[in-house]
Amino acid sequence: MAVQRLTSRDIRSESRLDVVTALLAAGEASRNDLARVTGLSPATVATVVAELLGAGIVTEARITVGRVGRPTTVLSINADRGYLLGVDVAETYVRAIVFDATLEEIGSAQVARDEHVSTGEYVAEGVERAVNEALVSAGASRERVLGVGLSLPGLVVREATTSILVPEWTWHGSGMDAIRERLGLPMVVQNPLKAVAAAELWFGDGGQAGSMITLNLGTGVGAGIVLDGEILRGATSSAGEWGHTLLALDGRECRCGRRGCVEAYVGAPGIQATLREVDPDHPLAHADMQQDFIEAMAHSLASPEPDPAVDETLARTAYYLGSAIADLVAIVNPELVTLTGWTAWALGDFLVPPTREVLLAQAPGESALDVQLHVSTVRGNSVATGMAVAALTRFLGDVGLLTTRLPIGL
Amino acid sequence: MAVQRLTSRDIRSESRLDVVTALLAAGEASRNDLARVTGLSPATVATVVAELLGAGIVTEARITVGRVGRPTTVLSINADRGYLLGVDVAETYVRAIVFDATLEEIGSAQVARDEHVSTGEYVAEGVERAVNEALVSAGASRERVLGVGLSLPGLVVREATTSILVPEWTWHGSGMDAIRERLGLPMVVQNPLKAVAAAELWFGDGGQAGSMITLNLGTGVGAGIVLDGEILRGATSSAGEWGHTLLALDGRECRCGRRGCVEAYVGAPGIQATLREVDPDHPLAHADMQQDFIEAMAHSLASPEPDPAVDETLARTAYYLGSAIADLVAIVNPELVTLTGWTAWALGDFLVPPTREVLLAQAPGESALDVQLHVSTVRGNSVATGMAVAALTRFLGDVGLLTTRLPIGL
Numbered sequence: 001m002a003v004q005r006l007t008s009r010d011i012r013s014e015s016r017l018d019v020v021t022a023l024l025a026a027g028e029a030s031r032n033d034l035a036r037v038t039g040l041s042p043a044t045v046a047t048v049v050a051e052l053l054g055a056g057i058v059t060e061a062r063i064t065v066g067r068v069g070r071p072t073t074v075l076s077i078n079a080d081r082g083y084l085l086g087v088d089v090a091e092t093y094v095r096a097i098v099f100d101a102t103l104e105e106i107g108s109a110q111v112a113r114d115e116h117v118s119t120g121e122y123v124a125e126g127v128e129r130a131v132n133e134a135l136v137s138a139g140a141s142r143e144r145v146l147g148v149g150l151s152l153p154g155l156v157v158r159e160a161t162t163s164i165l166v167p168e169w170t171w172h173g174s175g176m177d178a179i180r181e182r183l184g185l186p187m188v189v190q191n192p193l194k195a196v197a198a199a200e201l202w203f204g205d206g207g208q209a210g211s212m213i214t215l216n217l218g219t220g221v222g223a224g225i226v227l228d229g230e231i232l233r234g235a236t237s238s239a240g241e242w243g244h245t246l247l248a249l250d251g252r253e254c255r256c257g258r259r260g261c262v263e264a265y266v267g268a269p270g271i272q273a274t275l276r277e278v279d280p281d282h283p284l285a286h287a288d289m290q291q292d293f294i295e296a297m298a299h300s301l302a303s304p305e306p307d308p309a310v311d312e313t314l315a316r317t318a319y320y321l322g323s324a325i326a327d328l329v330a331i332v333n334p335e336l337v338t339l340t341g342w343t344a345w346a347l348g349d350f351l352v353p354p355t356r357e358v359l360l361a362q363a364p365g366e367s368a369l370d371v372q373l374h375v376s377t378v379r380g381n382s383v384a385t386g387m388a389v390a391a392l393t394r395f396l397g398d399v400g401l402l403t404t405r406l407p408i409g410l
Numbered sequence: 411m412a413v414q415r416l417t418s419r420d421i422r423s424e425s426r427l428d429v430v431t432a433l434l435a436a437g438e439a440s441r442n443d444l445a446r447v448t449g450l451s452p453a454t455v456a457t458v459v460a461e462l463l464g465a466g467i468v469t470e471a472r473i474t475v476g477r478v479g480r481p482t483t484v485l486s487i488n489a490d491r492g493y494l495l496g497v498d499v500a501e502t503y504v505r506a507i508v509f510d511a512t513l514e515e516i517g518s519a520q521v522a523r524d525e526h527v528s529t530g531e532y533v534a535e536g537v538e539r540a541v542n543e544a545l546v547s548a549g550a551s552r553e554r555v556l557g558v559g560l561s562l563p564g565l566v567v568r569e570a571t572t573s574i575l576v577p578e579w580t581w582h583g584s585g586m587d588a589i590r591e592r593l594g595l596p597m598v599v600q601n602p603l604k605a606v607a608a609a610e611l612w613f614g615d616g617g618q619a620g621s622m623i624t625l626n627l628g629t630g631v632g633a634g635i636v637l638d639g640e641i642l643r644g645a646t647s648s649a650g651e652w653g654h655t656l657l658a659l660d661g662r663e664c665r666c667g668r669r670g671c672v673e674a675y676v677g678a679p680g681i682q683a684t685l686r687e688v689d690p691d692h693p694l695a696h697a698d699m700q701q702d703f704i705e706a707m708a709h710s711l712a713s714p715e716p717d718p719a720v721d722e723t724l725a726r727t728a729y730y731l732g733s734a735i736a737d738l739v740a741i742v743n744p745e746l747v748t749l750t751g752w753t754a755w756a757l758g759d760f761l762v763p764p765t766r767e768v769l770l771a772q773a774p775g776e777s778a779l780d781v782q783l784h785v786s787t788v789r790g791n792s793v794a795t796g797m798a799v800a801a802l803t804r805f806l807g808d809v810g811l812l813t814t815r816l817p818i819g820l
Contacts, residue, residue: 234743333644
């Protein structure tokens with residue numbers, strides 16, 4: 001039977017993950033704090049902490065708070081346990097970030113990619129270079145790397161310009177073999193949607209919500225979906241491809257080959273296409289670089305001098321985005337929707353209020369009334385952060401502390 | 411924290427439900443059979459069976475298979491334990507079905523409703539009459555009813571012609587109080603999407619799939635979503651409203667007030683609207699009754715005499731439906747999609763093959779390649795069947811055998 005059966009071993013495993021998550025969020029905590037935050041019994045917390053201390057993942061210190069009284073034992077994740085790497089292979093760059101075991105960023109490097117070259121060997125070379133440079137910038141030795149989490153779009157294994165996730169992409173092609181050989185480190189592979197969901201779950205508001213959707217807005221767009229604290233992966237790991245659902249039947253051509261996809265309207269090139277419809281002669285209508293275009297939009301929106309074409313483009317984008325979020329709300333009915341990615345960070349302040357109005361008007365009945373919508377509080381590269389979480393999770397599995405929480409790509 | 415924490419008590423509860431489900435599916439089974447089918451240990455099965463025997467939910471008989479050998483003990487659900495009622499309140503009728511405890515149908519009744527009257531008192535009166543007539547037809551006494559499962563669309567508590575599910579509808583208005591008072595029986599209330607999902611999960615192919623979506627096609631359309639054996643309810647019980655997601659931005663007016671909803675294209679009135687676009691003068695274009703129209707479509711499609719307008723209507727409907735299923739596949743990435751409801755039963759044989767082609771072409775990458783798409787094997791009124799499942803589940807909770815598997819509306 002395909003349905004997963006949870007055993008008491010899984011529950012112990014989940015308790016360990018809950019304690020690690022709570023400690024990462026809190027920085028320092030007593031056993032009592034951990035019991036309160038996680039809802040686990042003090043006895044369970046004591047057992048789990050002992051296991052984590054034994055594996056060197058947690059350290060303890062005795063401190064005295066105030067001038068009198070007994071010292072308290074304070075726990076924290078052992079920052080010196082080793083390094084975790086999160087790597088974001090995007091269309092135009094590879095970014096590698098080195099974290100210590102508390103998931104504090106301690107170094108990073110970015111390597112530009114020619115988006116027209118997508119052979120496995122080329123990608124592998126870029127990943128290796130970014131990882132090595134990041135390790136140097138962090139002063140971290142390769143021997144002490146606990147794991148690497150690698151986020152890859154589908155283009156690595158499929159020719160063409162599409163970033164559609166192909167279900168089996170982690171297993172295809174020579175690219176993965178090349179990356180594995182070049183790195184020679186324990187690795188876990190996911191797509192960016194699962195990565196941003198993990199980042200939101202561990203470091204954003206996702207941990208507090210029973211159900212949450214994180215929308216990644218950049219060149220492409222997609223949804224990381226978290227239900228009851230678990231990332232929705234789907235039968236073939238391709239859940240969340242909201243960017244390639246229909247906004248308009250037979251509408252704008254999408255780079256995936258379908259017509260009318262959400263991405264063709266609210267991905268950065270889609271927003272620029274909207275501006276070209278509003279005013280084909282606008283100076284920004286043909287800006288060369290996507291990120292420059294989005295930054296210029298934000299600059300114009302923040303300026304006291306109104307630009308009607310930019311304002312109209314924002315209004316239309318909110319209409320498209322709000323309508324497309326309404327569809328997700330109709331199907332999944334989450335508590336919380338957050339926006340992440342560079343488009344969200346640049347335009348979020350302007351985009352969220354009108355998008356919320358559209359969402360309320362378009363979602364079925366009153367189902368959007370209680371939905372929170374805001375820009376994610378997770379900043380920095382949330383894809384890399386999420387992949388470091390995945391690498392840590394894999395490491396916890398490697399040392400026998402977790403069962404099957406995270407399917408491991410490689 | 412809103413995330414549910416599973417305890418070992420929940421696991422025992424799930425094991426009991428698994429055994430009951432397996433016994434309902436098998437009819438008769440030995441303890442060994444149950445262990446094999448459920449994946450539970452023989453010891454767990456023995457404990458659970460003892461509990462179910464104690465509560466009178468399961469009976470056992472000793473039979474000898476063949477002419478020699480030791481007799482085997484065979485278990486089955488105790489059909490005489492009492493009755494379960496499933497009630498489908500639809501726009502044009504109330505249908506009540508009486509089941510014995512093995513969920514075999516033993517009687518039913520249907521009461522016509524005037525769809526323009528939706529006061530709580532009117533609906534309550536219809537429900538009471540349908541239930542009473544169904545009990546009479548089954549020769550079942552009210553005292554032996556274990557529970558009633560009632561499926562209600564949103565129109566009960568909202569004026570207007572919309573069937574959009576309003577999240578809090580079970581708690582609003584005088585209608586629910588009136589129904590509760592008139593019936594005076596333990597009750598559980600759900601919407602039709604959750605009911606068809608439960609029916610598919612227990613009696614269809616849903617139990618075998620890790621993730622499954624059942625599309626209910628009738629006047630309205632919607633999706634019952636099952637992930638890892640659990641029905642997706644959503645933060646405010648309104649998940650699955652796929653019928654009110656966008657097929658075409660600013661497209662056809664939907665009765666919900668939004669424009670371009672999936673339902674406006676693949677609900678029965680939407681299919682008729684397509685025929686009117688194809689041939690405004692076609693004899694079926696203005697057929698008065700929806701179900702008559704759909705039956706006439708099916709008749710025409712089955713006849714050796716081709717009707718180009720009907721063929722074109724079917725082709726366009728497959729294009730709309732396949733595109734809209736592709737969106738669900740993109741977001742949820744299920745293993746299995748089944749079609750249910752009277753439109754699916756009438757048109758399914760003609761509709762499924764072209765819809766599958768559209769789905770394959772429109773879903774992201776290769777994510778639809780492994781998706782099974784077919785008409786549900788659950789026949790009869792799957793809404794009522796699903797609600798009887800819900801009533802049984804509530805009853806198991808009432809006698810202390812289940813924890814929180816099913817949120818109970820009332």
